Amino acid sequence: MVKVQRYSNMTVSVLGLAVVGIGIAFKPYRPWLMDCGALIILGNMVPLLPVWRSQMRDLAPTMQKLQFLCAHYHVPFGLANAMYRWLWPFILTTMGLATAFLSASMILRNNHGLLHILFTIFDGLYTLGIVVFVTRIHSAQSILRKIDSVADSGKLAISPPTSAKFILLLIPRRYREHLVGDLEEEYNTIVLPEYGARKARNWYWWHVVISVGPLLWVHVRRAATIAWLWKRLR
Amino acid sequence: MQSRRNSKCDPLGEFETLVLMAVMRLEADAYGMRIHRELETRGGRRCSYGALYTTLDRLEQKGYVSSTVGEPTPERGGRAKKFFKIDSLGRTALRQSYGATRRMAEGMETQLGGASW
Numbered sequence: 001m002v003k004v005q006r007y008s009n010m011t012v013s014v015l016g017l018a019v020v021g022i023g024i025a026f027k028p029y030r031p032w033l034m035d036c037g038a039l040i041i042l043g044n045m046v047p048l049l050p051v052w053r054s055q056m057r058d059l060a061p062t063m064q065k066l067q068f069l070c071a072h073y074h075v076p077f078g079l080a081n082a083m084y085r086w087l088w089p090f091i092l093t094t095m096g097l098a099t100a101f102l103s104a105s106m107i108l109r110n111n112h113g114l115l116h117i118l119f120t121i122f123d124g125l126y127t128l129g130i131v132v133f134v135t136r137i138h139s140a141q142s143i144l145r146k147i148d149s150v151a152d153s154g155k156l157a158i159s160p161p162t163s164a165k166f167i168l169l170l171i172p173r174r175y176r177e178h179l180v181g182d183l184e185e186e187y188n189t190i191v192l193p194e195y196g197a198r199k200a201r202n203w204y205w206w207h208v209v210i211s212v213g214p215l216l217w218v219h220v221r222r223a224a225t226i227a228w229l230w231k232r233l234r
Numbered sequence: 235m236q237s238r239r240n241s242k243c244d245p246l247g248e249f250e251t252l253v254l255m256a257v258m259r260l261e262a263d264a265y266g267m268r269i270h271r272e273l274e275t276r277g278g279r280r281c282s283y284g285a286l287y288t289t290l291d292r293l294e295q296k297g298y299v300s301s302t303v304g305e306p307t308p309e310r311g312g313r314a315k316k317f318f319k320i321d322s323l324g325r326t327a328l329r330q331s332y333g334a335t336r337r338m339a340e341g342m343e344t345q346l347g348g349a350s351w
Contacts, residue, residue: 175287181306181313182266182283188309190271211284218288 016040035106038123042099052133053088066143071196083132091129098122160187161201164208171215179215183207243327244296252277253289254328257299258320265304265315266290290318298324 016037023033063084083090098119105115160183168180183204192200246254256272257264270286273279293299304315320328339346 171284175291177313178266178316179283179287181310181315182270184313185267185307185310186270207283210282211287214282214284214288 012044013041016044032106035102038119039099039102039106042095042102042123045095049092052091070143087129087133091126091133094122094126094129098126160184160204164205167208167212170212172219175215179211183211243323243330246327246331249279249281249285250289250293251328251331252279253286254293254298254320254324257318258325258328262317264318267315269318293324294318296323296327297321298327 016039018037019040020034020037023030023037026033067082101115101119101122105113105119108115165180168176168183171179187200187204191203195203252273253269256269256277259276260268260272266283266286269290270281270283273281273286290299290301294301298321299318300321302317302319304317306312306314
């Protein structure tokens with residue numbers, strides 16, 4: 001049943017794209033044919049809505065559990081995942097509005113006017129909603145893998161940001177090992193369990209930035225003094 | 235020579251005093267992270283590790299503290315700790331600094347809001 005529906009949907013989508021293509025080729029009918037093609041593609045999505053709805057129903061409890069586990073293991077959940085509750089109403093609303101504005105612009109012959117601009121905006125938003133929805137399944141899988149690794153190791157496996165560690169290479173060698181070790185120990189044992197992954201990363205970044213400054217300043221000042229002395233002696 | 239140096243130590247700055255006190259209080263457990271936490275929780279003083287290590291380095295050069303390198307631990311990503319210990323010269327400097335503050339504050343307890351030295 002689903003297979004037939006998918007096949008028919010695909011055929012209709014290809015038909016819609018073909019109409020858009022003809023519209024691009026024939027300049028006199030371009031706006032009218034392109035709008036017709038877009039309307040066919042949008043209308044074609046309507047039979048898919050119940051399928052998406054059932055997928056969304058399956059996804060919602062999984063996301064809810066994931067959110068709980070992420071909070072427990074201090075794994076970042078992500079903003080796009082946190083919006084999963086609003087994704088379905090968002091897709092429905094933007095899709096409905098895009099169709100309505102397109103139909104209205106066609107009936108009123110308002111091509112390239114306000115109605116058409118509004119259609120373009122809502123069409124973009126609706127496409128974005130679909131993309132976010134589809135990518136959530138992959139995202140959920142990657143989150144599950146992260147949680148598994150954390151639960152298996154029995155400790156927090158979230159390491160400090162790697163790019164921040166590169167900045168720490170600017171620190172003079174004699175301080176570097178101990179300073180980086182201290183930062184990492186405080187991050188792992190105090191900040192991460194207390195404040196969670198996101199705040200801990202921010203904390204790490206902040207300390208890297210404010211730690212590099214004074215240590216570099218000492219060396220800059222020393223180099224400046226040597227340069228000044230050298231200039232005077234010459 | 236030593237006694238002469240003892241009697242005339244370089245005056246300590248406010249942050250140096252706090253760091254020396256933290257090292258003294260932590261005794262055998264005085265390394266970067268613990269000193270940093272001690273300054274933050276007890277002293278209410280937020281500082282960067284960069285500032286802390288610069289100060290500890292300066293205190294070491296003055297002969298107020300000495301350092302030893304400890305064993306690497308897994309929570310530090312296999313990096314070694316650097317333990318600090320207050321030396322007799324450091325104790326003298328701290329005593330002088332504390333004494334000077336106490337003498338200056340004598341008779342000002344009420345103005346300082348009942349602070350006991």
